[in-house]
Amino acid sequence: MASPPTLPISQSSTGGGLSQTPIATPAFRAFLSRLSSSVRQGFAHRRPWYELVERNSIARPDNLSEAVFRIRRNLSYFRVNYITVIASVLAISLISHPFSLLLLLCLLAAWLFLYMFRQSDQPLVIFGRTFSDRETLGILVLSTIIVxxxxxxxxxxxxxVLVGFAVVxxxxxxxIPEDLFLDEQEQVNPGFLSFLGGAAAPTVAAAAAARV
Known part of the structure; x- marks a missing residue:
């Protein structure tokens, strides 16, 4: 007597948990590489820190217009240092509130791994329900607003940010900015974040390629 044919058995996840969503690893690595190179390029324009605290160059401004002139001139010269100061104050503020920092990191990770670097042909499945790209984006936006x-x-x-800006x-x-000399090329420079412009477009393109 012939045995009945063996039926193929397909293994599927019935646990109802979060599906294993493939991440576009090359695109994510390219994003980290470009971000790292952009940060290094930005810090290459940083001024020596001792110039900020040079005692002979500290004096009270005579009037408001002189104070505004000094702020504008120093912002152009010490822009990288000032951004570093603001970022440090913000980091200290977040570190002093670890729960808020953890929640913010989780939100950032959700944006990166559930939307930006998740391949569009791999649907997001949570507790047995499949979410489209539009639904995923809506959930992330709503979560960001709530958080x-x-x-x-x-x-x-x-x-x-306000405390750091006040310090700056x-x-x-x-x-006193009289001893500060700006190169002509740096005077034309649109701002501190201009060094990110060259890497912003390729990074966005890499994220868009990951969605295809």
Whole structure:
């Protein structure tokens, strides 16, 4: 008596948990590489820190117009240092609130791995339900609004940036800029974040390629 034919058995996940979503690893690595090179390029324009605290160049401005002139001139010269100061104040503010920092990192990771660097042909499945790209984007946007604006993270970020900006403005108003010499090429430079322009387009293109 012939045995019945063996039927193929397909293994599927029935646990209902989060599916293993393939990540576009090359695109993510390219993103990290370009980000790292952009940061290094930006810090290459950083001024020596001792120039910020040189005692002979610190004096109270005579009037408001002189203070504004000093701030504008010092912002052009110390822009990388000032951004570093603001970022440091913001980092200290977040580190002092570890739960908010953890929540913010989780939100960033969700954007990176669930949307930006997830291949579009690999659907997102959570608890047995498949989410389209539009639904995933809507959930991430809604989660961002809730986390940033309906929790203490939003006020924490704003207060950190404002404190750092106040420190920068105070230093810029009291730092005499007469001994600072800007190159003509740097005077035409549109700003601190201009060094990111060259890497921004390839990074966006890499993220878009990961979605295809």
């Amino acid at each position: 940033v604006f309906l929790t203490s993270i939003g006020s924490l970020l704003i207060s950190g 403005c105070a230093h810029g108003a009291f730092r």
